[in-house]
Amino acid sequence: GASTPGALLEIAVGLAREAAATARRLRAEAIADVETKSTATDVVTAADKAVERQVIEALRRLRPGDGVLGEEYGEAAGETSGSAAGEKHGGAAGEEHGAAAGGGAVRWILDPIDGTVNYLYGLPQYAVSLAAEAGGEVVAGVVINAATGDEWTAYLGGGAYRGERRLRKVTGPVELSQTLVGTGFGYDARRRAHQGRVLAGLITRVRDIRRFGAAALDLCAVAEGTLDAYFEKGLNPWDHAAGGLIAREAGVIVAGLDGAPPGLDMVVAAPPAIFQPLHDALVELDAAGGP
Ligand code: IPD
Structure with missing residues (x-):
């Protein structure tokens, strides 16, 4: 139909x-x-x-x-x-x-x-x-x-596609320490300060951090493996609806914290091997990061 x-x-x-x-x-x-x-x-x-x-x-x-x-x-x-x-x-x-x-x-x-x-x-x-x-x-x-x-x-x-090319299921790294992680920052100053504290805790545990500036493209990057993982607090549905599906169809796990669906509180996108360690680090740092 x-x-x-x-x-x-x-x-x-x-x-x-x-x-x-x-x-x-x-x-x-x-x-x-x-x-x-x-x-x-x-x-x-x-x-x-x-x-x-x-x-x-x-x-x-x-x-x-x-x-x-x-x-x-x-x-x-x-x-x-x-x-x-x-x-x-x-x-x-x-x-x-x-x-x-x-x-x-x-x-x-x-x-x-x-x-x-x-x-x-x-x-x-x-x-x-x-x-x-x-x-x-x-x-x-x-x-x-x-x-x-x-x-x-x-x-x-x-399945997920880039143009005509079907994206293979992501494999990605097996260790958080080898993971290239994308993120982004909201426009609200209070949220940014919190995001900065979370990032300060994460940067010593991962390969490196990227901030490209468009959440939808970041999710597509995880889908095709040009980023290993991505997370952001404060995303709206229009930022992650399409990119989230594209990533999931490429084998990426896209979810919130503690089993919640991806949403305003947090969007985490990572291949299966990396999802849980990244998720757990974010739970810890998000709680420690204050308001
Ligand atoms: C923003 C971008 C940015 C993300 C922000 C979004 P906009 O969307 O996706 O990468 O960090 O949270 O608000 O405002 O450029 O449509």
């Missing part, structure tokens, strides 16, 4: 490619703008919003009953619930209406530009991340590095 994971992935890839093209195109305009009239941050925000609007409008045409959760506009329910595309309102309500209206309970989760600081600086690590959730589970996901055009895709049970 039209809502199989494979069909949803096909839609996601088409929309994400258009979104990536828009992000690339708007970057040139954004830079020109910075010099004349607006602050850098405003410009980036405008690009984020424009890309998100484009995807929401396309989804409204293609799949009017589905819900959408986007970074910039929040939750937008399907059209039969009476809310306009892009209107931000209560998360739970939007989710329910989106599910009911869609019949198939499909909700799209979108980060229009993941890695906005890289986008601003022209560092080629910013991405469009789009996932489809059905019955509360992520079933399809695409991440496109908008600067390079590299694409990662997965649908539930279908």
